[in-house]
Amino acid sequence: MFNFQVLSLLSKVPKNDINECPTTTTITTKKPYKCNVCRLSYGQGSTLDIHLRSVAHQTRIGRLSELVASGEVDAFLPVSEQPGGITQKTIGELVLPSTTSELEKVRFVFEIF
Ligand SMILES: [Zn+2]
Numbered sequence: 001m002f003n004f005q006v007l008s009l010l011s012k013v014p015k016n017d018i019n020e021c022p023t024t025t026t027i028t029t030k031k032p033y034k035c036n037v038c039r040l041s042y043g044q045g046s047t048l049d050i051h052l053r054s055v056a057h058q059t060r061i062g063r064l065s066e067l068v069a070s071g072e073v074d075a076f077l078p079v080s081e082q083p084g085g086i087t088q089k090t091i092g093e094l095v096l097p098s099t100t101s102e103l104e105k106v107r108f109v110f111e112i113f
Contacts (some may be wrong), residue, residue: 036080
């Protein structure tokens with residue numbers, strides 16, 4: 001049941017993201033440091049670092065499950081990308097814990113009854 005819910009959530013991500021790939025690739029060559037949550041690209045790692053700590057970014061992180069559900073953010077992309085950087089958690093992986101806790105709350109309510 002849990003996996004089915006996640007799959008249905010992920011399948012809501014619009015496939016038209018593929019059409020944006022040529023544009024994204026052009027940006028990537030100039031600005032390889034990317035925040036996939038906010039869909040922003042930076043030319044320097046330090047600038048991305050500042051962005052990742054910004055209120056604007058944290059606000060988006062807080063609404064992540066909402067953004068994934070609406071298709072605004074691609075759950076299969078890592079949160080941030082940088083050349084030679086370590087493999088980051090995907091946005092989907094960040095969304096899952098909150099989904100799990102929601103389900104646990106539901107289960108808890110059922111246990112009371
Ligand atoms: Zn961001």
